[in-house]
Amino acid sequence: MPVYLDNAATSWPKPPAVAEAMLHFLQKIGASPGRSAHRLSIEAGRVVEETREGLAQFFGAPDPSRIVFASNATQAINLALRGLLRPGTEVVTSSMEHNSVMRPLRALEREGVRVRVVTADSRGHLDPVAMEEAIRPATSLIVLNQASNVSGTLLPVAEVGRIARRHGLLLLVDSATTAGAYPIDIERDCIDLLAFTGHKSLYGPTGTGGLVIGDRVDTAALDPLVRGGTGSRSESEDQPTFLPDAYESGTPNTTGIAGLGAAVRWLQSTGVPEIRRRQIAQLQQLETGLRAIPGVTVYGPADARQRMAPLSFNIQGLSPSDAGLRLDEEHGILCRVGLHCAPAAHRTLGTSPDGTVRFAPGAYTTPADLDQAIDAVATLAAE
Amino acid sequence: MKVKQAVILFHTSSHAIRAEKILQHEGIKCRLVPVPRLLSSDCGVCIRLAETDQQAAGEALSAARIEMAGHAVL
Numbered sequence: 001m002p003v004y005l006d007n008a009a010t011s012w013p014k015p016p017a018v019a020e021a022m023l024h025f026l027q028k029i030g031a032s033p034g035r036s037a038h039r040l041s042i043e044a045g046r047v048v049e050e051t052r053e054g055l056a057q058f059f060g061a062p063d064p065s066r067i068v069f070a071s072n073a074t075q076a077i078n079l080a081l082r083g084l085l086r087p088g089t090e091v092v093t094s095s096m097e098h099n100s101v102m103r104p105l106r107a108l109e110r111e112g113v114r115v116r117v118v119t120a121d122s123r124g125h126l127d128p129v130a131m132e133e134a135i136r137p138a139t140s141l142i143v144l145n146q147a148s149n150v151s152g153t154l155l156p157v158a159e160v161g162r163i164a165r166r167h168g169l170l171l172l173v174d175s176a177t178t179a180g181a182y183p184i185d186i187e188r189d190c191i192d193l194l195a196f197t198g199h200k201s202l203y204g205p206t207g208t209g210g211l212v213i214g215d216r217v218d219t220a221a222l223d224p225l226v227r228g229g230t231g232s233r234s235e236s237e238d239q240p241t242f243l244p245d246a247y248e249s250g251t252p253n254t255t256g257i258a259g260l261g262a263a264v265r266w267l268q269s270t271g272v273p274e275i276r277r278r279q280i281a282q283l284q285q286l287e288t289g290l291r292a293i294p295g296v297t298v299y300g301p302a303d304a305r306q307r308m309a310p311l312s313f314n315i316q317g318l319s320p321s322d323a324g325l326r327l328d329e330e331h332g333i334l335c336r337v338g339l340h341c342a343p344a345a346h347r348t349l350g351t352s353p354d355g356t357v358r359f360a361p362g363a364y365t366t367p368a369d370l371d372q373a374i375d376a377v378a379t380l381a382a383e
Numbered sequence: 384m385k386v387k388q389a390v391i392l393f394h395t396s397s398h399a400i401r402a403e404k405i406l407q408h409e410g411i412k413c414r415l416v417p418v419p420r421l422l423s424s425d426c427g428v429c430i431r432l433a434e435t436d437q438q439a440a441g442e443a444l445s446a447a448r449i450e451m452a453g454h455a456v457l
Contacts, residue, residue, distance in 0.1 A: 034396040037417035037427040045400040045428075053401070063448050064401065231427060232395045242394040242450070 002332040003369040007362030008310040021262035034231035051261030060185035066213040068247040073176040074100040076195035076211035083222040087112030090139040095119045095348045096148045099341045124153030132163045145174040150345040151300030152307035161190025204260030282361040289374035295381040312356035331376035387434040392453040399428045409443045
């Protein structure tokens with residue numbers, strides 16, 4: 001049996017309840033929500049709203065209407081950045097960001113938005129004081145991922161959130177690496193906009209995600225990324241301004257949302273603190289095992305409590321791409337190698353341009369799986 | 384005698400569906416029905432309930448931050 005350690009790309013396997021909810025939706029409900037008024041359309045709407053309410057509770061958002069669905073975190077981040085930033089304004093971000101943040105920011109830069117990137121240290125740690133020092137009178141937004149998708153390093157979101165509030169700025173957080181595996185409460189953590197993806201640590205299907213829009217965000221100043229049919233105000237050719245419809249044009253991914261709802265219930269039944277506790281134990285096992293192998297360099301924080309699941313390393317004398325291929329073909333270890341869509345993070349960690357090998361255990365990874373992976377790395381490193 | 388019915392309208396079916404759940408939780412009998420065309424072309428569904436429950440329903444929905452787009456007695 002192959003060992004799947006690519007949970008940072010997408011988690012797999014999913015809880016059985018996710019596939020069951022999706023099958024139930026396809027076979028028994030099927031209809032489009034919010035467009036018609038027959039019983040199946042209403043039932044489809046109930047599935048969508050139950051998921052929305054579940055997510056609101058999960059993220060500590062007081063108003064479910066301020067959770068808008070998107071197809072993934074990338075789309076949600078694009079909505080926030082494109083929707084809020086105007087030429088002449090400034091944005092502060094870190095050198096640990098994924099291209100889901102950096103590419104829209106670089107495009108906005110060409111349109112007159114100033115981007116200030118604060119450099120993290122070689123383990124990926126970011127100093128909140130340096131973030132505060134980068135703030136200028138024109139700054140309107142701070143963007144941070146909650147944890148690096150390369151090194152797993154947790155970034156000081158709550159501290160930066162408090163700084164943002166002190167300066168009257170908004171904080172957008174990319175939770176692609178954390179949501180579901182790390183406790184998030186948008187009020188406690190001072191997060192104004194939370195982009196989440198459904199298919200990673202939330203254990204839902206691909207094609208799901210969204211943006212949580214905090215109370216401090218004036219939605220009149222947040223332009224929709226996409227405009228179109230919403231099922232509401234059909235007589236008008238102007239986009240509605242009320243939530244969630246303002247940002248949810250087109251038929252939603254109802255089957256996926258049904259699965260995401262089941263995933264959130266599954267997470268809540270175990271509890272995020274327990275999931276996080278198990279993850280820390282996995283990371284300690286993996287790190288201890290990998291660090292003990294001569295010729296292996298592990299990147300990121302030394303303490304598992306300061307990191308999330310993606311764990312990057314390199315084997316001396318072996319390129320990440322060769323290591324990945326051999327781990328798969330010779331040892332059945334499935335992982336991701338290269339730059340992980342985060343070139344700036346690799347420059348910060350000193351692993352550019354070749355990148356790293358990345359192991360990311362998930363909820364279904366066993367200690368025996370991790371031992372098998374560690375042994376495989378030891379075999380390759382010994383050659 | 385038949386109880387007089389009323390409808391509460393919402394901006395979006397998202398709110399109507401959440402409203403139904405909140406009202407049922409409050410013990411207010413209601414159901415989702417197509418919006419009477421006479422009233423609005425807004426979202427496909429609205430809440431129908433007894434006219435006598437209208438005020439209690441309005442209070443429960445305001446407390447839950449669900450904005451109502453209108454109401455009418457049928």
